[in-house]
Amino acid sequence: MDYLLTEEQEMIRELASKITENKIMPVREELDRTGEFPGGIVKDIAAADLFRVAIPEEYGGIGGGCLELCLIVEELSRGCAGVAVSFAASALGAFPINRFGSEEQKKKYLPLLASGEKLAAFGLTEPNAGSDAGAIETTAKPEGDEYVLNGTKVFITNGGEADIYVIIAMTNKEKGARGASALIVEKGTPGFSFGKKEDKMGIRCSATRELVFDNCRIPKGNLIGREGTGFIITMSNFNHSRSGIGAQALGTAQGALDEAVKYSGERVQFGKTIATFQAIQHKLADMAIQVEAARALIYSTARMIDSGKQKNFSKESAISKVFPSDVAMAVTVEAIQVLGGYGYMKDYPVEKYMRDAKIMQIYEGTNEIQRNIIGLELIKESKRKKK
Amino acid sequence: MNIIVFIKQVPETTEVKINPETNTLIREGVTSIINPFDMYAIEEGLRVREAKGGRVTVITMGPPQAEAALRQCIAMGVDEVVLLSDRVFAGSDTLATSYTLSCAVRKIKDFDLIICGKQASDGDTAQVGPGIAQHLNIPFVTYVRKIEEIPEDRKSIRVEKMVDEGYEVREMKLPALITVVKEINEPRLESLRGKLNAKKAQIPVWTFSDMEMDKERLGLDGSPTQVIKIFTPQPREAGEIFEGEAEDCVNKLVEKMKENKIV
Amino acid sequence: MSIKVINDKCTGCRICISACPLDAIKVENKLAVIDLDKCNLCGACISSCKSGAIAIEKKQAKVANKEEYKGVWVFAEQRNGEIDTVSYELLGEGRKLADKLQEELAAVLVGDGIRKEAGKLTAHGADKVYVVDNPGLKEYQDSSYSKALFSLVQRHKPSIILGGATTIGRSLLPKLAVMLPTGLTADCTGLEIDNEKKLLLQTRPAFGGNIMATIICPDYRPQMATVRPRVMKKLPEDPSRKGEIIEEEVQFVKRDMMTKVVDVVKDETIHVNLQDAEIIVSGGRGLKAPENFKLIRELADALGGAVGSSRAAVDAGWIPYSHQVGQTGKTTAPKIYFACGISGAIQHQVGMRTADVIIAINKDPQAPIFQIATYGIVGDLFQVIPALIKKFKEVL
Incomplete structure (x- = not known):
């Protein structure tokens, strides 16, 4: 197409x-x-x-x-x-x-x-602040020309590999979410170290590590925007990045579909390739339908964002993450089914696609949180219309 | 270091078939690529430039469509490209081709090293590289698998040449020509900026009148060899195929081999 | 030089249109018209035309007084004073050509301290051996060796020169061809004499072996060709066969040594003697992983054979390039060739199809390798090969 x-x-x-x-x-x-x-x-x-x-x-x-x-x-x-x-x-x-x-x-x-x-890497998640991002405990205390960072971030992608980190920390705890700020921290700054590297189910080659801040001093010039804008920056960042997770899911699903199509054209049972069986054809068709729908959704959302015409697109961006990541999960599971026993073996890449797909329903806001966002926006929109 | 790399645009070999009725090549729908061996030459040129400074110029001879291959070279990061294209070059064999290419080098004048792929995948002759060197009367080493050193004075080069028993380390004065094998490097992919540059680039075309050359040594007239016939190779006759349990098949096979005194 | 349509013969049948790779022909008023701006004189239309209505006119080259050139020469390649087998194979083929032409067959031996080897060349069919024995030729140099050959060609004017398509031959002969200048056809698999015109008909694969082309060199002399090792058959050695050994003087100056050999490194991983092996067991993509080549090695060991591979396995980094059989690897001609998990693309076939017996093991019954196999087993090589190893250990 x-x-x-x-x-x-x-x-x-x-x-x-x-x-x-x-x-x-x-x-x-x-x-x-x-x-x-x-x-x-x-x-x-x-x-x-x-x-x-x-x-x-x-x-x-x-x-x-x-x-x-x-x-x-x-x-x-x-x-x-x-x-x-x-x-x-x-x-x-x-x-x-x-x-x-x-x-x-x-x-x-x-x-x-x-x-x-x-x-670069972005550091928000903490041991006690995952979906509840307002609960972050890392602090950045202003002291003269510097901020003093203390706390631990977890599950940070590119942790240890990146040189430039954008860290969300509380500059003013009393203000709650409005007391969070975004700060640039360079690798090698004294007091900034890395914790353990996670051993993951999927996306195994990516680096996922803890970031540990222990009286880590960074210049005030490393503050992004103003103090207290940390959450606005975070939300804006995620609104722009969620369709990227969708794209990741899309590529994963496409890869699994390609493998399934290829295999079904090669595998012979009962004297015929399994691609000639309608049960398999329908599976492949359903997979393709979902993949194409996900692609259409992601591309149109991304084009809308790039056009700059719409200011608030948290709902659209959430949709463009949820649907493709659910598609990726379903399609990769189905691809294994098409490959049968071979699909379950590590000799073929489909089981890896499935393990990789799972994280996409979880990270950058779980799909449950995304549905919350979508639901709330729907209610807000309907109220606006009534007025 | 001024480096000249010669490339050729070739069809993807596996796709070339012969039409049994007309006994001619079927080239419809066959995509053209840069001769795979030339990719190593381009990469090596870029690496020498990165290490020693200078410029990389890629030259090809061919029809106007060969421009696409040169654009790919720009996307990989070469500095200049030239297309040699003229009706009088048509029908060149390896002698006429190497003469034509050497005339382009004479026009450029200022060069230190010429790099070619070891052979082209369509003809597999491996003759054009040594031919160019002879036309220019410069030293050459074929089947280079590594450039060991180009000393600071840039007056010589030391290379490893693949031979049947291993390799030889050879030294020669610059300017010189080498042909390279695939062991030498891993060619880079194009870059986005390179591709954007390539899209905009004007490809210079040199014709007969742009170079000093002897017309009688060009194209068909300057080519001693002539193809008089092309045909599809005779297929070997199909033999006996065993299917079923591995052990049964093996037993049957070995029986047959004994029967026919193969073992 | 030009191409033209002979209107009297053209029937307007349009076959040439489909034959033209460049879309340069159209038919107007039932006559073919060639667009000279598009045509590159490839000649495809000429071989397609059933009425002989298209012709390329070539200027008569004014090069050689062809009649002066007589005899068939073989460049006798030697390494460290030992003559390479390919030279004997070329003498075997050269003998046939010389007999057909009723001319002499000569070998040219160039090197340092190699005169004593000349008898072996006559024993393999040469009528004459020209020897250039000079300390300056101790190490192989394109520049010095080509000068030696060039001088001899000018003195004796042979009609045909054959050389091995080895790393030496593929570098020396192209240089010599430009020096002379004359035509050179690389990697010939068939050589014949056109009796009428006394021309050498040189047949070689092109496009990765998909196509064979027959090439001539009508107006220039000598006619030069290289042939890959193991393509031609040598004559049995006959020590009683005598010939004339002629010593030739060639003077060398410093300028004739354009490159310098600093070191020679023998590398076992590079050197694999596939070309001399009587049995070759090759593995391909079907092996799935590099460690599975041990199966291939075991089978080869059980049979006393060498290990080969397809290009796919080399490209995947499972085995060094030196094991590669095929168009971009080695040409082999063993008694028995095992192709295990190799689909048998034409490029691979080029390197093994002259084997006496080909045995293919592949799980895909459609694999092209079965079309040329003497025997084939359709099955999982991970079951078949161990069974084969066991069986061969029993019977051998």
Whole structure:
């Protein structure tokens, strides 16, 4: 199907696709087994200029938007969602600087992130603050020209691998959610260390670690925006990034579907390829229907965001995460069913697709939280209409 | 270091078939690619430039469509490209081709190293690289698997050449020509900025009148060899196929082999 | 040089339109018209035309007085003073060509301290051996060796020169061809003489072996061709066969040594003697993982054979390139060739189809390898190979 992409968008997709075919697919099984961070592939992604895509031209970027990022994440996920999330997490860390940072911060950090020389990460989740983001305990106490950071972040993607971290911490605990601020912390700052690396079910090659702050002093100049805007920045960041998780799910589902189609054309039972059986055809058809619907949803949401015409799109962005991630879960499970016993074995990549898919229903706001957002927005919208 | 890389646009070999009725190549729907061996040459050129500075110029001879291959080179990061395209080049064999390419080098004048892939995947002759070197009367080493060193004075080069028993380390003065094997590197992919540049780039085309050349040595007239016939190779006759339990099959096979005194 | 349609012969049948790879032909008023801006003179239309209505006119080259050139030469390749088998194979083929032409067959032996080897060349069919024995030729150099050959060609004017398509031959002969200058056809698999025109008909694979092409060199001399090792058959050695050994003087200057050999490294991982093996067991993509090559090795060991592989297995990094059989690897001609988990793409077939017996093991009954296999087993190689190893251990 022609997705009406511009010539430049086609180029971006093609480049990401080449990385998947040539660099990721040959090693993904090993990466999954060892859980080793794909540093070499990240370099390839950087060499292809893909980290430049969502950064403005004046800071060494290409000046693309949400759709371009989604195209890359989708293609990379077709190979390995663990690689894709390592790419996407850097974009998640870069976004607050790009969107809310000072000119000085942009000049200092964005070119390094655009070239892919350095990776970024975003740190919000804590042991006692997951879905309830208002409960974060990490503090950033102002002291003279500095903030003193104390606390622990968990499950941070690119933890240890990134050089530039955007951390959400309480600058004023009494104000609750309005007392949170976003701060840039560089790797190597005294008092900033990394805890254990998580051993995960899926996306195993991505680095997921604890960040530990122990009287870590950072200059006041590293504050993004004003004090107290931490949650606004966080919400804006997630509103822009959720369709990226959708794209990750989409690529994963597409990869599993491709494997299922290929296998069913090769596997012979009762003297015929299983693709000739209607039971299999219907499974494949249902998978394809869901994948295409997810793609249409993600692309149109991303285009809407990039158009800048709509100010509040938390509902749309939540939808573009929930549906594709549920699709990815269903499609990858079904792909295993098409492959039967072989699908359950690690010799084929479909079981990995399934393990990878699960996290997409969980991270960047669980699908339950997303449904809350969607529900609340629906009620708000209906009230507005009544007025 | 000024580096010249020669490439050729070729069809993806596996797709080329012969039409049994007309006895000619079926090229419809066959995609053109850069000769895979030339990709290593381009990559090596870029690596030498990155290490030593200078420029990489990629040259190809072919019809106007060969421009696409040169755009891909720009997307990979080469500095300049040239397309040699003229009706009088048509029908060139390896002698005429290497002569034509050497004329382009003479026009450029200032160069230190020429890199070619070890052979083209459509013809597999491996003759054009050594041919260019001979036309220019410069030293060459074929089947290079590694550039060991280019000393600071940039007057010489030391390379590893694959030979049947292992490899030889050879040294020669620059300017020189090498042909490279796939062991030498892993070619990079294109970059987005490169692709954007490639889209905009004007591809310079040199014709007969742009270079100093002897018309009688070009194209069909300058080609000693002529193809007089093409045909599909005779298939081997199909033999006996065993199916079923592995052990039964093996027993049957070994019986047959004994019967026919193969073992 | 031009191409033209002979209107009297053209029937307007349109076959040439589909034959043209460049869309350069159309039919107007029932006559073919060639767009000269698009045509690259590939000649596809000429071989397609059933009425002989298209012709390429070529300027007569004014190069050689062809009649002066007589005799068939074989470049006798030697390494460290030992003559390479391919040279004997070429003498075997050269003998046939020389007999057909009723001319002499000569070998050219170039090196340092190699004169004593010349008798082996006559014993393999040469009527004459030209020897250039010079300390300056101790190590192989394209520049010095080509100078030696060039001088001899100018002195004796052979009609045909054959050389091995080895790493040496594929570098030396292209250089020599440009020096002379003349045509050179690489990697020939068939050589014949056109009796009428006394021309060498050189047949070689192109496009990865999908296509064979027959090539001639009508106006330039000598006619030069390289042939891959194991393609031609050598004659049995006959020490009683005598020939003339002629010593030739060639002067070398420093400029003739354009490259310098600094070191020679023998590398077992690079060197695999597939070309001399009588039995080859090859593995391909069907092995699924690098460690499974041990199955192939076991079977090869049980039979006393060598290990080969398909390009897919090499590209996947499972086994070094030196084991690769096929178009971009080695050409082999063993007595028995086992293809295990190899689909048998044409590129692979090029390197093994002259084996006396081909045994294919593949789970896909549609795999092209079965079309050329003498015997095939459709099945899981992880079951078949262990069974084979067991069986061969019993019977051998």
